Amino acid sequence: MDRFAFLLKRPVQLIPVIIGISLITFILIQMTPGDPVRIMLGPKASQDAVDFIRARYGLDQPILVQYFYFVLNALRGDFGQSIIYRSPVGRVILDRIEPTLYLILYGLALSVAFTLALATAAARSRGRWLDQVVRLVCVGSVGIPSYFVGLMLILGFCLKFKLFPVSGYSPNFFDNLYHLFLPALTIAISVTPILTRNLRATFIQQMDADYATAGRSKGLSEGYIFSRHVFWNSLLPTVNLMGVVVSFLIGGTVVIENVFNIPGMGQALIRGVLTRDYFVVQAMTLVLAFGIVITNFIVDVVTVLLDPRVKL
Amino acid sequence: ADAKILRMGYGSDVLTLDPIKTVYGSDIMIQGLMFARLLQANADRSEVGPGLAEKWDISDDGLVYTFYLRDAKFADGSPITAEDVAFSYTRMRFQKDSAYAAPFQPLKEAKAKDAKTVVMTLDRKFTPFLTLTEIWNTGIVPKAAVEKMGDDAFAKAPVTSGPFKFVDWKPGDRVVLAKNEHYYRQGLPHLDGIEFRYVPDDNTRISMLQAGELDVNIGVPIARLAELKAAGFRADPETSSVTYELLINHSKAPFDNLKFRQAVSHGIDRKAICDTVTLGTGTPANSIFSPALNYFDKSLPVIQRDVAKAKALLAESGVSDASFELMVAAGTSDDEKTAVLIQAQLAEVGITANVAKVDPTSVWTRLIDGDYQSQINWWYNETRDPDNALRWCAWGAGDNKSYYTRYNNDEVNKLIEEGAGEVEGDKRGAIYAKIQQITVDEVAQVALYYPAWLNAYSPKVKDLILNIGLQFSEIDQTDLV
């Protein structure tokens, strides 16, 4: 179908972006003062040992030569070695993708559920107290750092009522619905206000739209108009906003991963950057970029599915 | 009964399981759980006793050490032979990427004389050698396994010789260990296994301890110690060998000026800093090294703050621009507090300290490159013998230039060598007292206070402490009830 032609176009557009990202990351991180080998061997190591290891990782070469080898190896599926962990980058990342992905998706699922409930409730009772409460809560909660949300949830749910574990990620899918509930809730608490504000406003705007009036003139009930017309017409802006939010969450979950002690990508990236673990940062950046690209892609597909007018 | 698994949480990540490739706290603690050493320190580390070596001889000239091994096995069931010991020491001392070969410079050679006898030859008289044979990087590794697996693979799944054997390692998450059935001390350990978990957030670690998800919380923020104690956790300060200090760069103005250094030293209220930052769990510093070390000179007075004197010294120094940058590694709240206190105290003397938070890796780069004026830092010593400590912090001839301070005093350097070669306790004491006096007079570094290790243990954990060398040396006798 014509409208889905962008499905083919996207990968082509992706190439310059990926090259740009990888080159910039590579140069940036390598130009940043600080030596991963020093960090790996620790402050007590001799200069000899440091030089030896640097040579082993090829870090004594000029940057562009290193980049060239990086690309060459990456094309063969080898992203190099984590200097700090002394293991293949692929493994370091693979171990961590799953928890982060689970966490983000779970958090989003909760956010979506909350957002739909709150925005619908607020819009349907527009101007009345419920609406005002929802609005005020959404406005006021923007400034609460998620670190505190997490900590408070732990103090309440884990220590006082002992309902949930403080930490933990288990390889079992269903266990994690329980284990990762609080971290997902923390994400939801920080994301929901933003989405709800947006969706509520769109709902209200769309409830006043001409086609809604036309629906009323046909004798359709408010509930029907809302669920069949207004609702679907309002989703697009929020879906797009959600795309932005997801891009932000990818790689931005470090605080939540720390508070709930989840071994995820966010932690690893920060750590990689702080220790100048070049190849980890490099590969992780690409993985995250890829995640963001996929997110945008999904948003595009949803957009096209939701709105027959859109052509990308 | 349930398997007795001890769950420990620590704020730094395990980076490698190979004893010779690390100097980090997390790795060091793990090594103690996994590898047995020739000798074994007692709980407070005041003495070394038999470990894998049942007994040992020292030649009269003090250059040849002979160790006699007991019957022992690696976790895979293969016997621990003299060959393995020689291999482990040679590797640690001579392999290029050994992270901490420095203290073993005098070791010339380690050789298996027969299956149970190892002979080590030194190139000079070196009294601290015996105590060094119990630190983490002398853990005995199986030659066959290392050679077969290669260093990298071994570092990820080592074959151990200590109380626990390796089961699993998820980098950035946890190391899982299980009881080593072949451990040389019969009937030990009591535990069935250990989970050593990486929990970076201080508050989360405490919450996990409180929720029963951890049994040991290594590194408790001082602010929460009392609370944990009140809640029934064992949370007493434990003796450490740490010195907190203001690192100063002797090769840069204004710290190249002795009077200025003294002005700073006298302008600082060590007790106030110690009390405020450690909430009474530490002691103000009087010497360059910690009271946990042998030959620590108790008689040296803690320098009392004397603003008038500091001002006079500052005037004498002739330093016109009495200001400097005070670097703090970002994200370390105790360091930051210390820095702010120093800043406030020196302000009254007329010295301006500009606090700058810097990301930790950059801090190290700048220290090593000598591109700094001052920094809040701390260090610990693995053994009670001060030789190692002094070579780290005051030996200008060393690789690290007196802990990157560029302090280099020929007399001190000479005294350090002398102390290492001296066998007799009293004489060593005199040498070390002299060194401590000189370094305080010359303000080699501004030692501030000596903090304790602050850990919290669930009441179920019996008989476990962290010793000054960052080892849970009693781990094989620890039990969960």
Add this chain to the structure above:
Amino acid sequence: MTDKAGATETNGGEELVKVENLAIDFATQYGSVTALKGVSFSLNRGEALGIVGESGSGKTVACRALLKLIAGNATVRSGRILVEGTDVLGMSEAELLRFRGETAAMIFQNPSTHLDPIMPVWRQVGEGMVLHQGLSWSQAKLKAVELLRDMQITDPARRAGAYPHELSGGMRQRVMIAAALACEPDILIADEPTTALDVTVQAQILALLRRIRRERQLSLILVSHDLGVIAEMCDRVVVMKDGAVMETGPVEQILTSPRNDYTKRLIASQPSLMKPAVRKTDVTAKPALRLAVEGLKVEFRSAQSLTGWVMRRPAHVVTAVDGVSFTLPRGGSLGIVGESGSGKSTIARSLIGLAAPQAGRILVDGKPIERLLRERPPAEQRKMQMVFQDPFLSLNPAMTVAATLAEPLRQHRLCSDREIPERLADLMAKVELPKNLLERRTTQLSGGQRQRVGIARALALEPEILIADEVTSALDVTIQAQILGLFERLRREMGLTLILISHDLAVVRYLCEQVAVMRQGKLVEYGATEQVLSHPREDYTKALLAAIPLLSRRSDAAE
């Protein structure tokens, strides 16, 4: 109260709807706005009632009130709306759901916004049947297709699955009518059902409404500002102004012998009734040729993406204007008519240099001018000005009227800063706007006011050639008449050369000597107005003509 009066106006037939003394206020940020001040009228069974009146007179509010579709910020201050004896305003929510759609239904002014953009049209037609008549969705679909066929939509089975944006404006309006008729209501309220449409489509829709009314015995309320439409469709008419009824009566009577002053003015302002402006001046003396267009061709390429550029993919091309030529003398006037999308605005744009023609020349005073605006010297840029089609889009919403008008004066240094207030006052007077509007932001003006600001802005540069793109469509007939008068005056007095784009032949006939009929980018007919209009060759021109004389025919007859 008004019972008596209402009764006298009813001439035969059972009274189906009776609006009594309806007054409605709106709460706004500025305070309350009175939209209706005690309106009364009635509708008999089977009758067609027309409501006319200037923009903002309360026509829409009154119609919506009939279905109790009252905006959230509205208050009914007084009045009743009796439909078969029941007061609509007193109905409960449940009663309303039955009432709307089953008893009365409405079609709206703008079909594009009144259809749900993301729902296939058959569902929108059918949902009323599902909800009211308990049909299943599949049954509803069948009936919806039937209804669409009834509305003369070709290939209804296929169109039923289409989304509104895939349909033309006329089709959308038909879909809306189908949706309104779905539950077979007794009363159909049509609020300006054709204003947004092309004249030819308008004629079709009106014919359709007439037919449905006949076949289904519908009572109709038709709102329009076009007396022609009303005259053709309705039995009786209500004239509204400022939220009040001015006059009510049978169509013939109102059109031929209006009693109310406003009604008189309204009728006099209908362009179709206006005599062509006098323009005998230039018949003999051959004036200098002012503007000549030769073989103008404009193509649009779809914006090319970077990847498309890299991969040398050809862009998609639309030929909007294809080989158009015409000439205009000084002080002459040309009317361009044609269906929507035929390229009228594009000609205008390429004349002022906003769209670069692919081929052809534009000569001013015999000299070819640069294709692109920015290549022309400022004096030349100033010479030719354009008034844009849509008054809601053509003024910068962030500016005040004063800033809008002063900007061109300053940029072209037409006068010193001191003279500006004077010039602004002068311009405002020209377009008959009160001076106190100068400080308002353009968003705070009505459509008609905006359009006049747009005209004033173009006049500010004292152009010699003025291109007016559908300038009158947003205007009230009365104001429209004033503006047309202004153009005529400028032409006569200052020798302004005028190009008037419109779909209203009546307007063109009034103002223009020449007319050009466009179709799909080509000039299909071009010549002197009277000649083209009296002997149209093209079907399209004929259809356009058929759309004007409705009212004149009646009034001619009356005369």
Add this chain to the structure above:
Amino acid sequence: MSATIAGPSQNRLARLWASLPTTLVVGVALTLIWVFLALAAPLLTEYDPIKVDVLNILQPPGEAHWLGSDALGRDIFSRLLHGARADLMMAFFGVVGPIILGTIIGLLGGYFGGRIDSVLMRIFEITVSFPYFVLVIAIVAVLGSGLRSYFISLTLVNWVTYARLVRSEALVLRNADFVLAARSMGFSHVRTMLFHVLPNAMIPSAVFVMTDAVLTIVLGSSLGFLGLGVQPPTPEWGAMIAEGANYLTTAWWIAFFPGLAICILALGLSLIADGLARLLNTGP
């Protein structure tokens, strides 16, 4: 127009006042209160915000210290008021850079379209897909810690939001009749862009910037571990919260009051955003 306007509409000021959304008024008031407190801080408290007092650490709220004292014995109330200066600055400068850069890029891309837009969009995509921290660290490492680095890194990363908003508006506006009208009168591209496209394209950004300002403060505190934000001992709310993290259970007041302060400022700014949205979108 037929409608009559009722109410006290004579006085223009009164009308303007009446036309302002309540949320805008309340929001501006809340924000101004902070500005006032920040400016008047030295008059409102006699405590020096950076004066350490080791004998009085961790005092709970009471007579001496209204909001308690922190781990170094500094008065929280005083730090809170003085901290408002740093935070208002952070909120302000933290969005100024991004909004300028983002608007320029978005405007150029949206207005000119075509190839310029394509190139700018690729830069946009690269930045969007780029992990924030890599960039921040690199900047901190090159420029050193502190506020300046923070602002620069924010600018280099956050411009995308504004570019996105402005571009999508500009894309529509460049074909808007009033823009064509401006061009048809011979105005230059620069003038058209600045006076006709920009004011209208800025509306969504103007609304978003209020939320962004709050996020800037919060982000500043959570990036403290990189050495970003103000340097000690300067008081700043985010840093105060971070300092209080370890004392939550023992000295809650250290983190609680600055947290509350951020929430109130956030509320003010959000209300302004809400009001602006109403004012600008619907127009009177």
